[in-house]
Amino acid sequence: xxxxxxxxxxxxxxxxxxxxxxxxxxxxxxxxxxxxxxxxxxxxxxxxxxxxxxxxxxxxxxxxxxxxxxxxxxxxxxxxxxxxxxxxxxxxxxxxxxxxxxxxxxxxxxxxxxxxxxxxxxxxxxxxxxxxxxxxxxxxxxxxxxxxxxxxxxxxxxxxxxxxxxxxxxxxxxxxxxxxxxxxxxxxxxxxxxxxxxxxxxxxxxxxxxxxxxxxxxxxxxxxxxxxxxxxxxxxxxxxxxxxxxxxxxxxxxxxxxxxxxxxxxxxxxxxxxxxxxxxxxxxxxxxxxxxxxxx
Numbered sequence: 001x002x003x004x005x006x007x008x009x010x011x012x013x014x015x016x017x018x019x020x021x022x023x024x025x026x027x028x029x030x031x032x033x034x035x036x037x038x039x040x041x042x043x044x045x046x047x048x049x050x051x052x053x054x055x056x057x058x059x060x061x062x063x064x065x066x067x068x069x070x071x072x073x074x075x076x077x078x079x080x081x082x083x084x085x086x087x088x089x090x091x092x093x094x095x096x097x098x099x100x101x102x103x104x105x106x107x108x109x110x111x112x113x114x115x116x117x118x119x120x121x122x123x124x125x126x127x128x129x130x131x132x133x134x135x136x137x138x139x140x141x142x143x144x145x146x147x148x149x150x151x152x153x154x155x156x157x158x159x160x161x162x163x164x165x166x167x168x169x170x171x172x173x174x175x176x177x178x179x180x181x182x183x184x185x186x187x188x189x190x191x192x193x194x195x196x197x198x199x200x201x202x203x204x205x206x207x208x209x210x211x212x213x214x215x216x217x218x219x220x221x222x223x224x225x226x227x228x229x230x231x232x233x234x235x236x237x238x239x240x241x242x243x244x245x246x247x248x249x250x251x252x253x254x255x256x257x258x259x260x261x262x263x264x265x266x267x268x269x270x271x272x273x274x275x276x277x278x279x280x281x282x283x284x285x286x287x288x289x290x291x292x293x294x295x296x
């Protein structure tokens with residue numbers, strides 16, 4: 001099984017070199033690294049060209065900036081291998097990551113899967129291991145709660161692995177104009193999802209974003225996630241039992257139980273249940289913050 005490691009990039013030459021270095025040491029002879037440059041204005045091109053003596057590295061530069069979504073479409077369209085591993089340009093692979101992903105893809109036959117990862121906060125110079133489950137999960141192992149949680153984790157591009165067969169360029173031109181094409185791809189896999197409990201990457205957070213949107217604009221980003229969720233529901237990619245569970249996980253992740261666009265699909269009882277869970281989580285976060293201040 002061969003992999004395309006796909007890196008979208010824009011004006012991050014200083015980060016990109018590390019990302020490339022951690023990938024090329026792990027590529028198999030028939031794997032490839034695909035870099036899609038969204039018309040960077042820094043020295044990204046010269047950084048990448050120093051690696052192009054390796055025929056497994058493919059570099060594409062847009063003649064104009066296509067935005068995050070357009071660049072994502074071109075990136076995946078240029079991937080030619082059976083599976084795609086998404087890696088944003090400021091993140092990097094951990095040793096053995098590709099071996100773990102290849103082994104998991106072969107054994108699980110999941111059409112899309114996420115892995116555990118380390119998150120590193122540049123502003124506070126802190127990090128932690130992010131694990132959503134304490135064991136690896138194959139498609140046949142999953143219940144609705146687990147499917148919904150794996151789907152929700154796909155809001156982070158890095159670490160999403162998926163079968164290239166899920167991607168159709170014309171489909172994504174028509175329906176994929178959302179801030180979270182990674183979530184749309186995961187939804188297209190329906191219940192054929194998986195989770196690898198071993199960490200495969202370091203996700204760098206709170207640095208300059210290449211999205212073209214302030215990551216603190218939760219209103220716009222939240223609406224985009226709802227766009228994807230409703231599209232999947234209305235086009236029968238999600239069944240009747242799974243949909244309210246996915247809505248619950250969306251609301252919990254985004255700390256919002258009262259989005260009017262979801263009211264027609266979610267009972268008042270479920271909205272109240274979600275709101276209570278959010279209150280409990282916020283209260284616990286508050287108490288942890290108070291305790292930390294006291295201990296200091």
